[in-house]
Amino acid sequence: MGRRSRSGGRRVTGPQAFLLAASFLITLGSFAVLPYMSVLLHQRLGLGLGTVGMVLAVASLVQFSGGVAAGALTGRIGLRATMLTALAVRTAGFAVFVPGMTSPVLAVVALFLVSCGAALYLPANKAYLVEGAAEADRPRLLAVSGTAFNAGIALGPPAAAPLIVGSPTVLFSCVTVLFALVGAGHALLPAAAARPEADAVGADTGAAGGRQARHDCGPPPFAVTALSVYVFMFFQHYLALYAVPRTSAVFYGAVLTGHACLLAVTQPLLARWIAALTYRDAMKVGFGSMAAGTAATAHGGYAAIGAGAALMCLGEVVLFLKNDLEALARSSSPPAVVFGRQRLAAGLGAFASGAVGGQLYAGAEAAGSTRLFWIAVCLQGLVLPLLLTAAARRRRTGGHLPRAGRRQERKRSSRG
Structure with a gap:
């Protein structure tokens, strides 16, 4: 039994706690390797930089766009089986890296196995966390x-730094064992909990109206997610x-x-504050x-760059969480x-x-000032959300004036 929240729902169940710990270990292992792939492929295996860039670009696209396949797979075999499949594929990928350090072909195959496993795992992981949770606990x-x-992202690269250049096969062996152990733990998870009864009733009766009300509060989360990641x-x-x-x-x-x-x-x-924001307000805070x-x-310099990083962090925190919550609420x-x-939206x-x-x-370099690059990004962060919101509003109204507005327009035209 998990602890209960103030709203009456469970705070964290045993399976959820395991999955959160596993999320850290999985990311730790992945980011002990993936940030160094360009170095390994180019310097150790001799691939040209153009080839390395293409391999990494395609692998990233697979990792993001493959999330759609994860959704379909969970419908067939369930969340736990999908996570187990994903971890088996990723474990195999890291295992192939061991001989892959002497073969560019094997290294590329290993990278794509790891990317495919990541594509399948994350949607199932998040879905398992929220599937049986009350809506108030989801944020x-x-x-x-x-x-x-x-x-895991923060700690993975420094943890691997002592091994990545001198003993990469040892590193890949350790990561392979880590993923095998985490996968074994997933095999012990129970089936995903059913949606709470109150939520299920709401979904069958009033939730559809609630989703429609939320739909009128801003553009589609898919488009906002793509724009958030873009900026x-x-x-x-x-x-x-x-x-x-x-x-x-x-x-x-x-x-x-x-x-x-x-x-x-x-x-x-x-x-909780982010969950309480309207979608439009979240977009204003995040993109702002x-x-x-x-x-x-x-502006450049230590203080300006540090402040810029902190502000970007706030925007990321607000938009990335709110986009997921809004997508769940509307669908x-x-x-x-x-x-x-x-x-998929993030990948695009x-x-x-x-x-x-x-x-x-x-x-910007050709113009003689790379500061122009950041000014251009700033303008995009201000203008593109406004254009997206206007396009969504126009789509909802069908590109026409409301009926009352058309009557007034006809009256003005007749007077003229």
Whole structure:
């Protein structure tokens, strides 16, 4: 039995606690390896940088877009079986990396196995967390899940640094064992809990009306998620290129660590507040913070870049959690399907950011000031959400004036 929340629902059940711990270990193991893939493929295995870039781009696209397949698979075999399948594929991928350190073909095969496993795992993981939870408990569960993942992201690269260059086969062997043990733990999980009775009744009676009311409060979460990731990934991809020459590599590393730690701490603390925001207000806070963060970064220097990272963190915390909550609230599909679509949206946003960002940064360099890059990103963070909201409003009204508005327009025309 788990502890009960103030709302009367369980705070964290035993299976949920295991899954949160597993989320940390899985991300820790993955990010002990994945950030170093470009170095391993290029320097150790001799692949050209163009080939390395293409391999990593396709692997990232598979990892994000494959979330849709996860939603379909859970409908056939269930959440626990999907997670077990995903972990088996990822474990096999890390195992193939061991001989892959002498073969570029095996290394690429291993990377794609790991990416496919990740695509299947995350939607099922999130869905298992929220499937049997009361709606009031979902924001905190998703926030704590995000904290577990971000803690693994923060600690994985430094934990692997002593081994990645000198003894990569030892590292891959350790990660393979870690994933095998975590997979064995998943085999002991019970089937996902059913939706609470109160929520089920609401879904059959009044929830459809509630979803429609929420639908009128802003653009589709799929589109907002794509745009959120699009804006954020400019910061993720190009901060190093901008910050290291102006400060130092040590400071840049400290900014990344601080960003990950701040994200891990603040998202659970702000979860209830974020859940209470309307979608439009969440977009204003989130995109406004990201725009302010890129504007601060444009000033350069230690304080401005640090402040920019903190503001970007606030925008990420608000938008990424609210997008998932809104997508769940508006959809009658199973949670795994919803999270799979959200992963696809994130992948499209990341892909678009990568395609546009290089051209923008090159243009800023050609103009003689890379600060123009951050100003351009800031303007996008302000303008694109407004255009998206206007397009959603126009779509809801069918591109026409309401009936009363048309009558008034006809009267004005007849008087003229």
